[in-house]
Amino acid sequence: MEFREDIGQYVFEYEGLIFAWDEEPEEDIQDTVKTLANNYFKHLDGIIDFMLPDIKxxxxQVTVEDVKRNLGRPIVDYDNGKVTYCEQLFDDCHIFEFEFMDDAFEKLQYFSIDG
Incomplete structure (x- = not known):
């Protein structure tokens, strides 16, 4: 776990995902991170299906595979229930973000493309 000045949060990288907290977690977060990473990858197609209409x-006309290739590393903000893609490759000026309501990434809402 390290504090990253560029995003102003404590981060822990695991399996290509960046997990972020506003405050340094007091408890061991290894199990939570592993669960979230497994669930993220398990439900990635559903996550992309959720985002795809707005991306299109x-x-x-982009495909699920186009989105997978171009999303970049997600930042999973566990405290706020948000996933942010600052490194997406569709362009160099937008940030993609959605909210997740459960640790399984099955309940998603409020996808936005900001920039």
Whole structure:
């Protein structure tokens, strides 16, 4: 776990995902991180299906595979229930973000493309 000045949060990287907290977690977060990472990858197609209609509005006819290739590393903000893609490759000026309501990434809401 380290504090990253660029995002102003404590981060822990695991399996290509960045997990972030506003305050340094007091408890051991290894099990939580492993569960979240497994669930994220298990439900990635569903996550992309959730985002795809809005992505298509901006970037045209893209496929699930296009989105997988271009999302970049997600930042999972566990405290706030948000996943942010600051490194997406569709363009160099937008940030993708959605909220998750459960640790299984089955209940998603409020996808946005900001920039």
């Amino acid at each position: 509005k901006i970037y045209g």
